[in-house]
Amino acid sequence: DTAVSQTPKYLVTQMGNDKSIKCEQNLGHDTMYWYKQDSKKFLKIMFSYNNKELIINETVPNRFSPKSPDKAHLNLHINSLELGDSAVYFCASSPLRGGGELFFGEGSRLTVL
Amino acid sequence: GNSVTQMEGPVTLSEEAFLTINCTYTATGYPSLFWYVQYPGEGLQLLLKATKADDKGSNKGFEATYRKETTSFHLEKGSVQVSDSAVYFCALSGAGGTSYGKLTFGQGTILTVHP
Numbered sequence: 001d002t003a004v005s006q007t008p009k010y011l012v013t014q015m016g017n018d019k020s021i022k023c024e025q026n027l028g029h030d031t032m033y034w035y036k037q038d039s040k041k042f043l044k045i046m047f048s049y050n051n052k053e054l055i056i057n058e059t060v061p062n063r064f065s066p067k068s069p070d071k072a073h074l075n076l077h078i079n080s081l082e083l084g085d086s087a088v089y090f091c092a093s094s095p096l097r098g099g100g101e102l103f104f105g106e107g108s109r110l111t112v113l
Numbered sequence: 114g115n116s117v118t119q120m121e122g123p124v125t126l127s128e129e130a131f132l133t134i135n136c137t138y139t140a141t142g143y144p145s146l147f148w149y150v151q152y153p154g155e156g157l158q159l160l161l162k163a164t165k166a167d168d169k170g171s172n173k174g175f176e177a178t179y180r181k182e183t184t185s186f187h188l189e190k191g192s193v194q195v196s197d198s199a200v201y202f203c204a205l206s207g208a209g210g211t212s213y214g215k216l217t218f219g220q221g222t223i224l225t226v227h228p
Contacts, residue, residue: 004156033215041200041221043157048215056215090156100145100206100216104156 003027004105006091012111013081020077021108023091030095031055032074033102034066037088046089049074078110086112115140119203119219126193126226134188134222136177136203144205146170146179146186147216151200160188160201193226200224 004025013019025032033056034046048056049068063079078085088109092102120135138146145164149157161170166181175190186203203219 041151041223043202043218043221045215045217092157100147100204101159101162102157102216104158106154106156 002105004091004093004103006089006105006108008108009106010109010111012113014113015081015083017081018077018079019081019110020075021089021091021110022073022075023105024073025091025093025103026072027093027103028095029093029103030071031093032068032071033092033094034074034076035090035092035104037090037107039087043090047074047076081110081112083112086110115144115205115207115217117203117205117217117219119201119222122221123223123225126224128195128226128228129192130226132188132190132193132197132224134201134203134224136186136188136219138184138186138203138205140184140205140207140217142207143181144207146177147204147206148175148177148186148188149202149204149218151202151221153199157202193224195226195228198224198226 031050033048037043046060047066051071052068065077068074088107091105094102116139147162148160150160151157161172163170163179169178177188200221204216
């Protein structure tokens with residue numbers, strides 16, 4: 001059983017479209033994250049939710065909207081996609097006050113044409 | 114704010130060579146330090162961690178020591194294998210309870226090990 005699972009794994013779309021990436025964790029963790037990895041492998045946090053409540057929003061354009069229907073799920077919706085949104089998006093989870101150990105999904109590679 | 118700087122890659126080694134990947138950090142307080150590894154096509158996974166000064170983290174033959182005086186957490190392995198080929202990330206987690214585990218990552222170092 002995959003601990004942190006993301007779908008889809010690959011996404012190719014046109015500029016201007018709207019797309020969503022889903023994430024689910026079965027670890028019972030309280031906190032979930034979205035990270036963006038660019039073409040140079042640099043990783044940057046986008047959002048963090050603790051028990052469905054947004055706690056970190058790192059200066060991400062408001063075209064990106066996370067949604068957490070329950071503490072096991074954190075979805076990412078992106079409106080009006082731009083070329084610069086092409087990246088690998090990683091979902092992760094951790095127990096509350098887990099000391100920084102994050103459990104990552106396998107990533108969703110988004111390509112905007 | 115917090116930041117992590119890793120040595121530039123890519124790093125290419127022969128099997129059984131000694132590996133060092135340098136990592137230095139800037140942070141307020143007493144952060145926890147981590148090395149994560151990303152194998153091709155996979156997500157990141159924790160390799161080792163240290164939560165206070167002079168702690169040594171170790172796993173799978175890799176080691177790193179939390180050096181507060183030099184603000185460093187260099188990764189070492191005495192004898193690398195082809196299966197160690199991956200991207201290695203140094204990271205820190207802010208001190209205190211309000212960070213909720215937010216990690217600041219270094220830029221990653223690509224390691225390729227040849228037979």
